[in-house]
Amino acid sequence: MKTRRQFLQKAGLLSGASLLAPLAGKAMQEKLDYAFRSRAGQSADALATDEDFWAMIQQAFTVNSNLINLNNGGVAPAPKSVQDAVERYARLSNEAPSYYMWRILDQGREPLRKKLAALAGVSPEELALHRNASEALETAIFGLRLRQGDEVILCKQDYPNMINAWKQREKRDGIKLVWLNFEFPMENKEAIINRYIGAITPATRVIHLTHIINWMGQIMPAKEIVREAHNRNVEVVLDAAHSFGHIQYDVADIGCDYFGTSLHKWISAPIGTGLMIVKKEKIKNLYPLFAAGDPESEDIRKFENLGTRPFHIEQATGQAIQFHQMIGGERKQKRLHYLKNYWASKANAIPGVRVATSLDPAYGCAIGLLQVEGKTPAQVDSFLFEKYKIHTTGINWENIVGVRITPNVYTLPADLDVLVEGIEKCRKA
Ligand SMILES: Cc1ncc(COP(=O)(O)O)c(C=O)c1O
Structure with a gap:
């Protein structure tokens, strides 16, 4: 079992974007191929902050560039190669469904x-x-x-x-x-x-x-x-x-x-x-x-x-699965953790703001819960959306109150800088 898994992981790291070859379109495939080839041997820790690489990964998605979606905890968007497959298979099914x-x-x-x-x-x-x-x-x-x-x-x-x-x-x-x-x-x-x-x-x-x-x-x-x-x-x-x-x-x-x-x-x-x-x-x-x-x-x-x-x-x-393995589980985890800590450590430094999630990788990864003193989760959620078009979700469940912020692999630090600015302004509003 382990051997097969290791093989799959290795295949993902080495061949990189070529796994997407039939689906991603030639230009995209070449870009991803280059992104992976030029980083062969780079550690997951080093790659976590390699913005050129992650900007390339973002291009594999079709996310709305005028909206900052930070509720990937609810449900995540699929990369284009996955969306294309769904459409292709649906069209095929409708040619003669039972067949x-x-x-x-x-x-x-x-x-x-x-x-x-x-x-x-x-x-x-x-x-x-x-x-x-x-x-x-x-x-x-x-x-x-x-x-x-x-x-x-x-x-x-x-x-x-x-x-x-x-x-x-x-x-x-x-x-x-x-x-x-x-x-x-x-x-x-x-x-x-x-x-x-x-x-x-x-x-x-x-x-x-x-x-x-x-x-x-x-x-x-x-x-x-x-x-x-x-x-x-x-x-x-x-x-x-x-x-x-x-x-x-x-x-x-x-x-x-x-x-x-x-x-x-x-x-x-x-x-x-x-x-x-x-x-x-x-x-x-x-x-x-x-x-x-x-x-x-x-x-x-x-x-x-x-x-x-x-x-x-x-x-x-x-x-x-191909897309996930192309990035590699460890690289993904390290990047997600980096993104959470990127915004959370800045937010924690703002007076009256607290992130009620551990920054230690043993206890937390991509998800963070934001608390702004004097503001309800609904107020923070609507402030961020109305003023900055940042989509989040308000949480009020048992003893947990705050706004959940969840980036994904296509989220860039620039998006999170906008978030931090929004949090600062929201605190003062
Ligand atoms: C911890 C946990 N369990 C179960 C579910 C249910 O997932 P689904 O909506 O895919 O059934 C969710 C969804 O957010 C969840 O966060």
């Missing part, structure tokens, strides 16, 4: 499963294709065999769709939800781990864990929590909606039992793509959300009985 969708495009499903599995560091026999993280995670949440009185540990800062799914199980099946409540940001792994492990009782069956908390970007120590949970016979559902393609890890190394993510966030795949991963030995006992011929089958494909779906969207995920 082109089922007999031609769907032939790509197994190769796609393999590519995604290599990227995640798991076996293809553990990975199912879904339409988003909610679908993947709700398949796990509703598929688990839990009985009245069984306990599930989760936290108030988890994602609402997942919280609602667990609450529905509580109402319907009488399971007990055990709530943790955190004051983020936290820069103490032990303290986080101890909160989860300290909540385990003999009735605990599952920990639901969000790998990167979407509201402010806190990275949770997933591997350590999984290890401690397993030592106590507790399973872990990992909500990786914000971590997959954003920070580097192997899912098998984290060791969680059930894993769900969107691909339209940090992989920049077409909007409406996601995946779930279930450990091989756990597949049999997990019921599918959409019934299968044999619900106790050990075949991961039993989780893909969604009926007719947009094959053109699913299949164009392959182009997004």
Whole structure:
């Protein structure tokens, strides 16, 4: 598994833009080829501040140049090569849908499963294709065999769709939800781990864990929590909606039992793509959300009985993987971290302004939560949009209040300078 993954990463770094050759158009392909060739051997740290390189990457997107989109945490735009593939596959499907969708495009499903599995560091026999993280995670949440009185540990800062799914199980099946409540940001792994492990009782069956908390970007120590949970016979559902393609890890190394993510966030795949991963030995006992011929089958494909779906969207995920690998996971993570810290350290220096996200790469990456004294999130959000055409999102969830700022690989420091100016003016307004 590792060897294949390393091979793919290496291929991405060495051949660079040539992976996009059939899709990106000749001029773009030549530019990207040059950008990669001329930087061969450059470290990810050095590349993180190489603005000529990232300006070239920006050209692979079709983002609006008159709007500064800093809500890539909601959903990310796809590069042009991915958009083109979606359009091409959609047009092909409409030539004779049942023929082109089922007999031609769907032939790509197994190769796609393999590519995604290599990227995640798991076996293809553990990975199912879904339409988003909610679908993947709700398949796990509703598929688990839990009985009245069984306990599930989760936290108030988890994602609402997942919280609602667990609450529905509580109402319907009488399971007990055990709530943790955190004051983020936290820069103490032990303290986080101890909160989860300290909540385990003999009735605990599952920990639901969000790998990167979407509201402010806190990275949770997933591997350590999984290890401690397993030592106590507790399973872990990992909500990786914000971590997959954003920070580097192997899912098998984290060791969680059930894993769900969107691909339209940090992989920049077409909007409406996601995946779930279930450990091989756990597949049999997990019921599918959409019934299968044999619900106790050990075949991961039993989780893909969604009926007719947009094959053109699913299949164009392959182009997004190519794009992601062309940049390389480590380079992407380092650049995203650099961009967050670029604006956040300047913002932190403004009196009355605070960034409630860790600047330490162990606890935070691209996402940052901005707080401006005396202003509500809605006021900051509309000020930035009205005066500077900066698109952000206001957060007011449990004890988290602020404006979430999320750049992506196409964001340039010049955009973030505009943001910092906007924050300064907003504070004084
Ligand atoms: C932590 C987390 N989990 C799950 C989801 C759901 O993702 P999707 O909308 O792709 O289903 C999100 C979306 O923002 C999220 O941030």
